[in-house]
Amino acid sequence: MPGMPTSVDLELACRSSRSRFVTVNGLALHFLEWGDPERPVLCFLHGGSAHAHWFDLVAGRFVDRFHVVSLDQRGHGESQWAFPPAYATENFVSDLVELMDAERWDRMTVVGHSMGGHNAMALASWHPDRVRALVVQRGRRPMRLHPSKDAATAAFRLRPRDTVADPALLRHLGEMAVTERETGWAYRFDPEANGARKPADAWTYVHRITAPTLLTRAELSRNLPRDQIERLRQLIPNTRVAEIAGAYHHVTLDRPREFASVLDDFLTSL
Template identity: 55%
Template structure:
């Protein structure tokens, strides 16, 4: 159910109630999403990038970008809903999932945005609707500011324009730790935790993400993620970029998110001309996982207006 709240001076604010996502339904929808997804690799500026795609080529492009330490399967429960109207792609960003690790390490916002541009070119997309969660949202904001002619619309999902120095330091220190190796796939799946940990996501969905995100390497099971993505992360300050975004924009936040407080979400919305704000009650930072049906409904309600 969509509830329209007070309209802001430069945007609109709405609240969308999440609907239930029971385990049986989760398993059914994830199987359907994986069955219809096509796995594909592209080489962009010498780096091999992996993506999942749904829908037919030639339709308008819709690009999903996951958060830090995540992977393209983060959108398995929602991407198929858009396949009837769009050519949908979920990208494993460099150093994540099945995409290649950058050597030497290069994990600045500029590199992530350049990869996005290369993916659009390789797919033959003149413009794309870009949906980014957390780190993916940060990269999407920068891309929309730097490449306004290539951005048809922007959906920012619980993402901040800048990372506080304290949190960035924690990220760098986390990247210095040796990746933990698990003796079995079961122990690796059992160890899977979101960061931040708060979630109401379906356990079946979390188990699916864990299995999709691990690989056997050097005698053990490890997560598909380059630690240097954290150790050498160089995000730009996105606040000065927001005023340069010209695409229609939707800002989504989880009501209970510790990452994007409500006042900051309102600042982001106000800084982007004509942007709308939608809050998902009961959801934490991982909005796509906590409330996939409400997330899908919010995006579907926004897209006809772009």
């Protein structure tokens, strides 16, 4: 597809990132980082069942101005699973605050997709002094084991499945999503992170958000209707709305360059 990122873009994104672990709330959390740690922090938060590499094709756009971080939230990617399961919004937000304290990040700009957007809004509502700016992109199964890495990668699917993402990008995400368990290959997320997740009711607290906010909506997605975007816009002061044309729910996969451009415009205007 013309204008879509290439496998070279993916390779460069992975090669330029640094992989780190920090223990917070008793869990080893993994994150990728790019750029100068002395610059302001720009933190990306993936959605449910996803991982930090969801933003590989977006992060590089901002390394000249920000210390870019993409977190594997608890129970996802290479981060540790919570046992017993603890996946309430309060748990995710506590991890973010503890991570910021451990890394001595006073404030950061937070970009969250789906579940990550929900957690980002809660952080901005409950800890407004820690969020410089907010960007929101607006979903119990037993673990399925596969006989090989290739089989697990081949079975990888987005949820919801609608997408126009480059197949090379989807293969890359599938490869980054799988790991070997004792009895086979499986995906890098705790099934309980979905089944036991206890999302807080965002409508009761989003009015507390004080950070400049960008709400992005995927044109083709059914996950965030326009009436809900309008309701959020009315509740959150200093809010802008942008629609990403030709994208389904997974905006950063379907239209990474367009999303990065919209994000760049927003951050430049602050």
